[in-house]
Amino acid sequence: MTSNDGGEGTSPYMSIFEGFRNELDQHHDRRERCIKASRDITAASKKIIFALQRVRTLGSVIPENISRTTQPYYDTIYSSFAAVAPDLQGLNAHRYARNITGGLQEYMEAISFQYYLEKQEIITREAAEAQLNQGMQVEARIAIGVEDYILGLYDMTGELMRFAITNMATVGGVPQARHDGDGAEISNTRTVLSDLRELSFRLETLDSGSDFHFARDASKKLVVTKQSVDKVERAVYGLLIRGSERPKGWMPDLSDAPREEIEGF
Amino acid sequence: MTSNDGGEGTSPYMSIFEGFRNELDQHHDRRERCIKASRDITAASKKIIFALQRVRTLGSVIPENISRTTQPYYDTIYSSFAAVAPDLQGLNAHRYARNITGGLQEYMEAISFQYYLEKQEIITREAAEAQLNQGMQVEARIAIGVEDYILGLYDMTGELMRFAITNMATVGGVPQARHDGDGAEISNTRTVLSDLRELSFRLETLDSGSDFHFARDASKKLVVTKQSVDKVERAVYGLLIRGSERPKGWMPDLSDAPREEIEGF
Amino acid sequence: ASLEKQFEDFHVQLEESGSLRDRIRAVVMEIESTTRLMNATLLLVHQSRPTPELLEKPKAQIGVLKELYNRLAVVLRECPGQYYRYHGDWRSETQTVVSLLAFMHWLETGILLMHSEAEDKLGLNNSEFCLDVEDYLIGICFMSNELPRYVVNQVTAGDYDCPRKVLKFITDLHAAFRMLNLRNDFLRKKFDGMKYDLKRVEEIHYDVKIRGLTAQGDSIGEQEIQGQS
Amino acid sequence: ASLEKQFEDFHVQLEESGSLRDRIRAVVMEIESTTRLMNATLLLVHQSRPTPELLEKPKAQIGVLKELYNRLAVVLRECPGQYYRYHGDWRSETQTVVSLLAFMHWLETGILLMHSEAEDKLGLNNSEFCLDVEDYLIGICFMSNELPRYVVNQVTAGDYDCPRKVLKFITDLHAAFRMLNLRNDFLRKKFDGMKYDLKRVEEIHYDVKIRGLTAQGDSIGEQEIQGQS
Amino acid sequence: ASLEKQFEDFHVQLEESGSLRDRIRAVVMEIESTTRLMNATLLLVHQSRPTPELLEKPKAQIGVLKELYNRLAVVLRECPGQYYRYHGDWRSETQTVVSLLAFMHWLETGILLMHSEAEDKLGLNNSEFCLDVEDYLIGICFMSNELPRYVVNQVTAGDYDCPRKVLKFITDLHAAFRMLNLRNDFLRKKFDGMKYDLKRVEEIHYDVKIRGLTAQGDSIGEQEIQGQS
Amino acid sequence: ASLEKQFEDFHVQLEESGSLRDRIRAVVMEIESTTRLMNATLLLVHQSRPTPELLEKPKAQIGVLKELYNRLAVVLRECPGQYYRYHGDWRSETQTVVSLLAFMHWLETGILLMHSEAEDKLGLNNSEFCLDVEDYLIGICFMSNELPRYVVNQVTAGDYDCPRKVLKFITDLHAAFRMLNLRNDFLRKKFDGMKYDLKRVEEIHYDVKIRGLTAQGDSIGEQEIQGQS
Amino acid sequence: ASLEKQFEDFHVQLEESGSLRDRIRAVVMEIESTTRLMNATLLLVHQSRPTPELLEKPKAQIGVLKELYNRLAVVLRECPGQYYRYHGDWRSETQTVVSLLAFMHWLETGILLMHSEAEDKLGLNNSEFCLDVEDYLIGICFMSNELPRYVVNQVTAGDYDCPRKVLKFITDLHAAFRMLNLRNDFLRKKFDGMKYDLKRVEEIHYDVKIRGLTAQGDSIGEQEIQGQS
Amino acid sequence: ASLEKQFEDFHVQLEESGSLRDRIRAVVMEIESTTRLMNATLLLVHQSRPTPELLEKPKAQIGVLKELYNRLAVVLRECPGQYYRYHGDWRSETQTVVSLLAFMHWLETGILLMHSEAEDKLGLNNSEFCLDVEDYLIGICFMSNELPRYVVNQVTAGDYDCPRKVLKFITDLHAAFRMLNLRNDFLRKKFDGMKYDLKRVEEIHYDVKIRGLTAQGDSIGEQEIQGQS
């Protein structure tokens, strides 16, 4: 048997491949950092969402006891984003998009849910991105892609459903804002159900385009969103048909706390 | 419709559940730390293994240029383990076992491969555990369970296969140690193939017992280990039948580097 | 040879852990069959049997459970620190146990069985063998799932005050659960279901309320609705 | 209304990205069909056609490829910074391109086509549109997979010096690849396969060596082995 | 030669067992199509057609089924002791048969079709070809799944006494099943589903009760239920 | 040479069939985008928009669809007898088309869109390009899946008569489907799903009936349903 | 009524298409069993039985196949234009038929069985029932998969000229396939596999060549190969 | 009452069948652990340990297996006619048993262990408890899977005659299996795998033959194989 001349130590390509090694190592490290940041952001966002589910009214600023709970999670989120922001600049923004998207979506879910609770409005992509970049307090910026935004909104519809059902069970009506941003009373024809229908309608009729991964994720999440709408529609239906049985002239027992009229939705 | 007395703020269970919340949060945080440490340890161990695959002789200490490469990865590993060691004490050792086992297995794969390269022996579980706890340099200790040890060894057989095939391709013989620990020449009838067969035999004949997860993982990895043995057996078979064609009295071309006799295995 | 020796040791250890597991499973099967018995009796509350008598039999079984958990603890004492290694083997049964104890407790007292009370009843108050908090919480969710059915059947049997009591209880319980931060795991799923229990009980409460059945005594209510529709 | 406006914008953006992708795909299909052509000619090396003439045709196609990559770059210039967004659409084809270029380069020069040389040949030397290192490395692995077959057929055709040359090249290449730290991904898998290419070439080298076919000229070697067996 | 001889024997055996299976399948397909017919008529109970007339047609089919099971038995008599070898080929259809017979029986008599009665109807009372107990039980579960829908439609059609009767029946049935110690198999899963049927019927009973729609006085109805088990 | 000649012919044939497929796909994509538009409008029925105005837009699109199917037919006329070769390329979209047309038709007229009517609307009434019966049937099943949600939302919007009408429609449809002897394929699976739609509508009908919400008195409504089939 | 009428029509149509399918399947099963027989004999070439005698039996079966395809054609004549509707039912068997016919043809003549020749042998030369080109090509790929094994066994039996002949054949075949622009489908996958057959035959050719086992002088053999394409 | 009585009977029957199953499983676990032991020793043939000594230990275990199967038979005697009801509980282990016995038998005698011989060894020769033919055949396939590895390692150890012997054996075995008309089941899949074993052994035979490593001259060895079947 034979051999090359004593071997590999002398390979002329060694030094070039050392360059490749460094490049690949950096690439893998950046990727790993994004994955870990994404996990941290996801966990913190979930905790924010849980705290927000304790809110009981729509259309007013988040109560202080709840925002005190969420603040440290927001801090975690923004510092995690800030830590990987340098890894997401230039071409790298899209290079590691798939590794950070989980965190971005969950963040979108959290802040769009909070925004909705406060204003009964859907936050825009631009506003969400601005909030993120303001929160990070670093020079480098992170973009929230249309895909991240939409997939986050999909998940948010599930939280809207939970909020709506829980509210109907505990308060007895379909949630809707009663006051404008300044606390003045307003007349409002929109409810969580009509907003949820509107949002689901927008999501369902959006052609998800040519990105295979996005289209697949969106179509999976659409199924869940449709189920959420269905759950709320059924709950409202239940409220209504039970309400229909109320005898004429029936008044709530005044020993109980005052509550919404169910016709209000 | 009716309502409870103004609601939830007054639930008598609130304060108790705050205790549960803290307990669950701590639990999830510990779990998350273990998962992240496991990822870091896995990545560093893989890099060590890659470096070790550059070793070309069996039975002598790892060359300095390679151990210089692996040192920082070992540092990462030990500091990662040290960071989660407090989370793995007492009952918690088994509580998060499934979250740290990935890293532990990959670590076992790395150090058992290195140990084999240096001594042509399989490191014991006790020695591996001692090495880990010595490396961590903290008070708290981490156990390497029998399951972690065995699953790590399974993976190590794949590296042995790579090492053996690459050696046969570049050096031309089945690797075996020529020197004892002190550098003295020894007569050795064991080769990587016989060791690999022995190890695979032990793994295959071990009754994996009643732990469903372990039995499933082990049986999956056994398939790969059998394939590795098969690959090396076929390579040795190839060496042999080609060697059989060497004309009587044929001598290697002396202009080439000296090399092992293929009958040596 | 050293390798052979090692693997012989492993064989012994795995055998031991296997036999430990067999013993654990034997106890767990007895726990399971005890809970089956308790449950069979408890189900009669849905047929509106008088509660105190009905609870006698299952309450007597609590001692049996305690004894069985003690046997589990004895087995585990052989392998200190390995509670969570075998935890999966009794989780699901323990959750059922908690749900039954909590349901019985609620039927008797109208309040929630505390975690420490559950531990006391089962004799799980040492540090090596405790009642895992998640198991306790899941058990409580299981109990909550039974409440709407209970209320429906109580109202059918003429107990119009029941919805109010259950509503108060489940509202408090739900509010307390909302304090928790859950991962996307089994507990989260069970908790997500609790809001439907709450909603259903609220509906029944509403049903009796609009018919004016709450204030009066039962028998009267009964007659009154007969004249309605 | 604001929501409607937003989603209309999204629609436009997704449409645009879709049409961009369509244009990218159109170019990529041309790249694919060009490489198919080049490959068809290159495969003739396995039938031992004289190399220089044979390379003429595929070398002429390199200009075509350069032009196509330029068109890709032009398309991408419309969406700066989004190279990696669409990267998946041309990865696999580009890996094939690299493998062909590297094979041709090796046939001509006997050495490895460098990453920067590959970029030059394809006109990919600006910062916005580069040749991804992983694609380059995978392409090189693909080329390595072709070498054993090439050696077998060259020896069959009487070129007994070929194994030695290829062995040296692939040994160097393999040694260089061993420097890398790979994840368990596609590149790792391709590299894992390279050791079998190395082994196979070594075997063929051995075959010709023990028959003393390397030193002498081809024709003689031919006759000699005929007398053997 | 002995090898060939052996495999020739195997060939014959496999062919025989294959042709047996084909004949079994042919009969099973006829059973399936007969049950489809019966089911199509039975479904009309959900549209509140008068029961006696409606049952005429499917009752006439029972004889057909009996004949078909007889044919099955004849086929199986060729291979004594192999009932359970081919059992899987007719299980699912037989479960459907049981569910239809039991539903018809209940509609007529208000009580459960016994296992031995089902065997009689199908002529399966010899020792070699019997009605497997699990198939019977699964069939009963299938029947139970139809009951909530039946009750809903009966109430819609104005039969307000139906929920009470069905509730009594399904409560008893559920209690009887509870006596069995089921393994974690298909039967267990179907039985777990019966709990939901029971719950649904309880809810409908609640609906008619709270609205005072029940024909008789409650107290009487109540006693009847309570005196039942 | 003859070998080469043959493969040159194959090359031509494969190219032709490939380009045919490309042209088919282009039309199918337009069909798909037209149905998306129609669907977007139709979804608004769940928000209880007045039906006649709402139907205007999607009805206007039917002409577009007809034109598109005509273009498909023109393409297929090039390869007579190969309708079913390419059928898979437009099946799924055509099923959606049928479901939309049938839903619109039902909203307007309250009865089922017939197969021949669907063909007429799409201009598919020549022998070479027809509307496959299975596609029609699957499309009808898809439409049925929309009905429970529609009923829920109509009741919420105060139309208490809707459940009765839909129940009659879907009961008849289900009975008609039952006549078919379906194989174990996609259509069978979709049809099995229709049973749940039916059950769901029955439950809603029950809900409004038991609360006396139906416009007419019970007896009248009842008679109507009973006189139906 | 019109609804019922329509579904009665559908019932008839589905039954007809179902029975057509059953008849097709019956014929296809006979084709399958005929090819099994042919294959069993053909496999003996791997044990180096003398080819001419060995081919006698399978050649006699070709008439049987022709008759069977004729029966298929008769069935299909009942539903003109629906060849591709049922095509899936006989594709796979027809591909096997082609591979056997082509292998036998190659053993006898050393050249490729043409598409039209295959059609002739099977009597498939009318316009309504033809041999689908893809099926033909896939069958040819199947045949190619058998060649390496054949060569191995021939060399073992001492036929050292076989590799050269097969190599020439499979090289030409591979080159011809390369002309086709295949989609990413089953045929593409099978063709990709042909590359491995080619490589394996090259290796065997190498083995006999380097050991000087070829009967004729190399130069002659070489020229022959080179003059081929 | 009659309902309760019936379910009490069922309870007893299910308990009995459950305990029977437990007893079967206990025996099967012992069979499994015995085969594990035998296999552990047999694996050493791949390390070229001298066969006769190596076989001593596993041969001694055959008696143990016989005893265990006797215990199984005793258990089954309690439920005549239900062999196939519980068959699934020991199938897979029995297939392993057959593969080990057949491998040992082949190592000793060079010929196939017959079905009746396997039954004799295991004491399964009465009519109620036999060795199912499919289990026997699957076991033989498992054994065949071991042969390629065995041949590779024997050649490495210098036994150049081994490939010829194994090739003859597996060729005959494969031909015998071909006679069977297998359904598309597990056995068919395992048999399809045997083709790869055969191919692999053919290749090894080729390897030693082309290198002139066979003990006897070619012509002699060849004739032997040819005269075989």
Ligand SMILES: [Mn+2]
């Ligand atoms: Mn969420």
Ligand SMILES: [Mn+2]
């Ligand atoms: Mn590894």
